[in-house]
Each structure stands twice: as C-alpha cells, then as structure tokens.
Amino acid sequence: MKKASNFKDRVYAIAAKIPKGKVTTYGKLAAIAGVPGAARAVGNAMRTNxxxxxxxxxxxxxxxxxxxxxxxxxxxATKRAMLKKEGVAFKGERVDLSTALWEG
DNA sequence: CGACTGACCTCGC
DNA sequence: GGCGAGGCCAGTC
Known part of the structure; x- marks a missing residue:
C-alpha cells in the first residue's frame, strides 16, 4: 500500500469515514484532505478508485x-439508490445537503 | 518530463 | 436559481 500519493490516500481515508446516511462534497473533501480547491483531483481519485x-x-x-x-x-442511478437506501434525504435528483451534509 | 483528461468550484449575467 | 466561461489540482498517458 502507500503507492498512491498522500493526497489520494487521504481522500480514500476520509471518504471511508463518511457516516452512513450522510454525504459530503468534493470541495469539502478536498479541504479536509488538506488541499482546498482540489475538488477535481478528488473526483479523479474517486474515479480511479x-x-x-x-x-x-x-x-x-x-x-x-x-x-x-x-x-x-x-x-x-446506482449511486442515488444507494444513498436513498442509507437514509440520505433527497430533493428530487439532488441530495438535501441541509440535513445529509457531512462536514467531518 | 510534457500534455491531456476529469465524478469540480467560483464568478458573472 | 439556471446558464456560460475561466481557473485550480492531481492523476494518467
């Protein structure tokens, strides 16, 4: 392990810490990882995950x-289904960050 | 090492 | 709140 850069590893660790029924944003995740503004990089890490x-x-x-x-x-479709199944509040096709936002 | 890509965010209208 | 354009960061080829 520890092949990926610290950033990626950090993102995975944080993503794994997200409690069930809660969600976070790429920007927040990047900020928590220590690199605010690297939202795109976070998306990259997730895609390569x-x-x-x-x-x-x-x-x-x-x-x-x-x-x-x-x-x-x-x-x-699958993503939304999983979130709903976990109890995440939805606003149509979007997540209700007002209640399901995880800030760490 | 250089360039392109990508699941984004912010600003302006 | 929605649409369009610009910019930042890390990863992969």
Whole structure:
C-alpha cells in the first residue's frame, strides 16, 4: 500500500469515514484532505478508485448536492439508490445537503 | 518530463 | 436559481 500519493490516500481515508446516511462534497473533501480547491483531483481519485466497498465514493456529491458521476453499477442511478437506501434525504435528483451534509 | 483528461468550484449575467 | 466561461489540482498517458 502507500503507492498512491498522500493526497489520494487521504481522500480514500476520509471518504471511508463518511457516516452512513450522510454525504459530503468534493470541495469539502478536498479541504479536509488538506488541499482546498482540489475538488477535481478528488473526483479523479474517486474515479480511479477500485475499492467501492472500502471507499463509498457514492457518498460524495457536488457542492449543490447534485450527483455528478459514478463509475460503477448503473452510474448515477446506482449511486442515488444507494444513498436513498442509507437514509440520505433527497430533493428530487439532488441530495438535501441541509440535513445529509457531512462536514467531518 | 510534457500534455491531456476529469465524478469540480467560483464568478458573472 | 439556471446558464456560460475561466481557473485550480492531481492523476494518467
């Protein structure tokens, strides 16, 4: 392990810490990882992620709570289904950050 | 090492 | 709140 840069490893660790029924944004995740503004890098780390079981990348959404992408299952459809199943509040096609936002 | 890509964010209208 | 353009960061080829 420890092959990936500290940043990526950090992102995975944080993503794995997200409690069930909660979600966070790429920007927040990047900030918590120690690199505010690296939201795109976070998305990259998630996309390259292969351990969905250990890294619930589906718990990471956009700043507005909109599901941006998912590399597994049926994409956003699966992502949304998983979040709903975990008890995340939804606003139509977007997550209700007012109640399901995890700030760490 | 150089350039392109990507699951974003912020600013302005 | 939605649409369009610019910019930042890390990873991969």
């Amino acid at each position: 292969k351990d969905t079981n250990a890294v619930p990348c589906h718990r990471v959404v956009g700043s507005t709570g909109a599901l941006t992408g998912y590399a597994y299952g049926n994409g956003l």
